[in-house]
Amino acid sequence: MNYDEAISKFDPVLGLEVHVELGTNTKMFCGCSTVFGAPPNTHVCPVCLGLPGALPTLNKIGVESAIRIGLALNCQIAQWCRFARKNYFYPDMPKNFQTSQYDEPIAFEGYLDVEIDTDEGRKTFRVPIERAHMEEDTGKNSHVGGATGRIHGADYSLVDYNRAGIPLIEIVTKPITGTGKYAPEVAKAYVAALRDILRGLGVSDVKMEQGSLRCDVNLSLRETPESKLGTRSETKNVNSLRSVERAVRYEVTRHAARLTAGDSVVQETRHWHEDTGISTSGRIKSDAEDYRYFPEPDLLPIAPSREWVEELRASLPENPAVRRARLVADWGLSEIDMNTVVNSGALDLIVEAVDAGVDPAAARKWWTGELARIANDRGIELEELPVLPSHLKRLEELISAGSLNDKLARQALEGVIAGEGDIDEIVKARGLAVVSDEGPLLAAIDEALAADPAVAETIKSGKLAAAGSVVGAVMKATRGQADAARVRELLFEKLGVSE
């Protein structure tokens, strides 16, 4: 059974649950730091360790982030809602219950439109969103000994509670129907669009590889869009965009193979394996699993005022998809060029430069070219480079005035990154200037012709391409400061050749 065969026989129904770790400075219910990568069990206190007697207090930034996410996903925001306790025993849960939300989520009934390429061109799919709710993250178990790193066969387990209590938003879609064979692409596009929105809101660093954005893929198949929903599997830890697409494809194929063979699909949790691209069975999950939810008595209900909600709505950034479409039009880019820009993480930096008056093409060239190379060499993020929109603006002015060329401009940027001051200071200090005075250029041309006596005749015979080696020699002699076009003109004048 391959995917095409599977999808020709069945109609897939998707469901996506995304957990987002918020980028708040402190945890959801205590003042502990949320910084990633600290030594185990150093970002803990009586509250997030669940010590007897400790009580939670609510992180207001967490609530604000949840509301902004809800608004950005076109959700309604609850007038009044509560936290609930989700009771189950597990060693990574300090209190043996998770403070979450149950039947009163902060945000509900939204949608997100995603665009994908189809056989009929680009097409929009509307992903219906059921809810976005607040909860706390658990600690992290690691199982030591044994071959698999899993709990079975391990010698012992260690628990790190640094992550316990970090604010999470869980965003749950309604069943996504009508995608047909595009289910994998829609799933991927949804998570990508969600990631862009969350990044645009500045509420999370949305790093899938560090677990700050985690995705579970629910999938079921039915014979036709009219049939009732089939049994679903829930694939956990699908932690890259590529894997979202692959996991859907894999599960569609796996379900179809079972159903075609007359087997039933088991309702279960499955683990996704990034390396091998398959899922394996986890624990059997039934609807009868009973978390004994009840309203959290240690926290007050949340009743966000309508004024506050509207204030947050008014201050939302432009939807990334809308913004992207607008910039593609404004800058005259292709979708592929725009993808390069977005994937390089340079979009905001280019927008800033353009807003400061830099030509979009030039801003894009610098940020996705030279500056991306430098950042990459140094292993840092683009934003970490000390290059400001004003630097690029001045650079472009000097280039259009002919006083800098590309090579010199790159040297000026190196100066900026080395902290040597502003562009004009660097140009002056490093002596960067295009030489267009005829005297020194003519002398350099004479020198170059003398060094290669045959070349003058070659050019005169009409092989103008040979001029390149002379221009190159002049550029070398002037350490790149010559105006190459001017050198070429002077050379042709001297030899009496016209272009």
Added chain:
Amino acid sequence: MSDLIKKDASELAGLVASGEVSAVEVAQAHLDRIAAVDRAVHAFLHVDTKGALASAAAVDAKVKAGEKLSVLAGVPLGLKDILATNGLPTTCGSKVLDGWIPPYDATVVTKLREAGIVILGKTNMDEFAMGSSTEHSAFGPTHNPWDLERIPGGSGGGSSACVSSFEAPLAIGTDTGGSIRQPAAVTGSVGVKPTYGGVSRYGIVALASSLDQAGPCARNVLDTAMLHSVIAGHDPMDSTSINSPVPDVIAAAKRADIKGMKVGIVKELGGEGYQAGVRTRFEESVALIESLGAEVVEVSCPSFPAALAAYYLILPSEASSNLAKFDGIRFGNRVGDDGTKSVEQVMSETRAAGFGPEVTRRIILGTYALSAGYYDAYYGQAQKVRTLIKQDFDAAFAKVDVLISPTAPTTAFKIGEKLDDPLAMYLNDVATIPVNMAGLPGMSLPIGLAPEDNLPVGLQIIAPAMADDRLYNVGAAIERELLAKWGGPILGLAPELAGA
């Protein structure tokens, strides 16, 4: 026996502040008393001799330096073993926490320390505050100083007994359904459950989060008010803590004037099921209140008969979740971890061995009540009853300033008498539970001995939320008349304890 132990807290504070007596002498006198009588009473689970003398010495140093002291500086206190104390064991009367030493102080404890109050040790209690007799302590029962064969009430029997046996002039209790007031009633002492949210719950091991409230225990109304004023107030660490000024309870205790007040007798809290002597003393108190110029009327709270049933759904539900953390993984006793068992097995064995029968009973009850398919019928229904109880109180307080009832239906019963009959035990709190369900403040005040058994009877006074001061005003007015009538504190009538 030093006569310091018989003195009121306010008097001791005055003696310490003036330098007439050192706080160390006061602490030592009480430590000596504990050494002499606590083998018989068993009010304390841990006595912190070193810590008590050190904090007393610190108060003395302040006296010498002429620093300003808070109202109860240098006065000793017994602390219910449910409040987290940094560096001092906190067991909640349970084997599951045996050996746990908290790394932090409850907010109430911080306030006590800052006020220079000398913590003598941790007092006995029913395991995780579940009980009305202190017989459910994993470390053995506490005995009532009035009759060592009888219970001192519960769950805070250690706190009421240490106060009434003169081991400490002050104690802190917690009250989820009556655990401060019922012990006060059966030991002839004063106890107050403040308005829910009036005293921080941070660091108090939770039984039922929506009902728990810490409060003061003492031998008279003024001392109780002073301790109340020390521990009350908003705490940002407790989301349910009320952010408004603490009522001036000390001024109210000093005012003691109820002329013109309207006092309501709750019709449903009395009559059948209440011991004859309890009724007698209660009726005398009503007459006394009228003689002081207050108007007494009867009010009906028709939902109260359902309070006990609703309470025994809400409390176990919350408790089943609150007590889930006691699994031996991160703190406390761990049982069965021999290197061959799974974490689930170790958690299970730890809990089976660590919890006593009453705790187990309530965890099972609460787990059941919260289960899918039963939630609406049990927990949901109980919350509706809770709303009705609040409405009953609202209607009553539209007519009267305070409500009164007997605190407990009987005087202290014999140890062992009700241990095998949970329902009979639960009935002890029938009059106190509605107050917790509505989050209101309540006081128990000694009003005499029941003629048939010569054991103390308590009067319950109930006020609207954040009107805790009314309890003290009414209580002090009644107390003044009774002291005059008795010729001294009622505890003077208690038998001398052997060993003293």
